[in-house]
Amino acid sequence: MIAFDRLRSLIDAYGAEPARWPADERAAALLLLANSAEARAYAQDAGVLDAMLDRAPLRPTVTVDPAALAAQITRAPNRRGAARAAWSRRPVFGFGWPNLAALAAAAIVGFVVGWTDLNGTAATSRDSIDAVASLSAADDSVW
């Protein structure tokens, strides 16, 4: 026989129907139920909720045709093969050659742009220095 507290826990969790109780505790729980009026009252009380739940049975109409569903899945452009192929196509080290090529191209473009812009900027800077120097010379002549 199990303790009353345990029976109460079983009823609180699984309800009052012994068929829903854990199989390994059912016999002991039933023995207690048979020998305890308090246990029976507790179970009867929990049975109220069971009865309400039982009035909402799990039997909705199935509108999907099983054969059509199975055919739709098996006929679909072999997603099973596609899923496996996609996985097997994954590059071992995380970078595929297209990624590496794109990275190299971006590096070259960046270098060329940077180099040409740098030369242009340097020439402009030299011109500016010369201009300022000539102005300074003019100013010196005034003072």
Place this chain on the structure above:
Amino acid sequence: MRDGSDDELMRRAGRGDNAAFAALVARHLPRATALAIRITGSRSDAEEIVQEAFLRTWIKSPDWESQATAGAQFTTWFTRVLVNLCIDRRRRPQMAPLEAAAEVAANEPGGLEVTAQRETSARVLAALGTLPERQRAALTLCHWDGRSNLEAAEILDISVGALESLLVRARRTLRVSLADLAPETAPSSSKRHS
């Protein structure tokens, strides 16, 4: 083509036997749909989820041999996939619980008693819709789907103790939500011991 265990049908489906896969779908579709409707509260969501679960089954079938050898049970695996999809869907914006209520009512014959039953069903399903998704899934598996505590715990990937905790909280909430229906459902309403 309805013969054979689930495992056998899965193995055959894995070898490209479409008829075996169709038999598997036919065998599990009604129960899967009912379970998904009960957990999501929505027929349209449930049908999408069931289709996705079967698609995953088809994709999984070539590898089933090794899973089965390791002791996997098809119904437990499939139900876990289904329930997880339902729980993920339930975490999105809330459903309208009465949609599922109408679903149940649509199956019942006419009559005054049936009207009362529809009302009770609607109230139960509406109350169920307010439960957190894992409590709802636990109660659905144990009360309506007839799963043992061990099966339900395995499907939800939790311990039996955690399952019992979910069930206790779910039933406690429903008991409060549906208290006004209690006298109609069962004349005997002895006070609950604490």
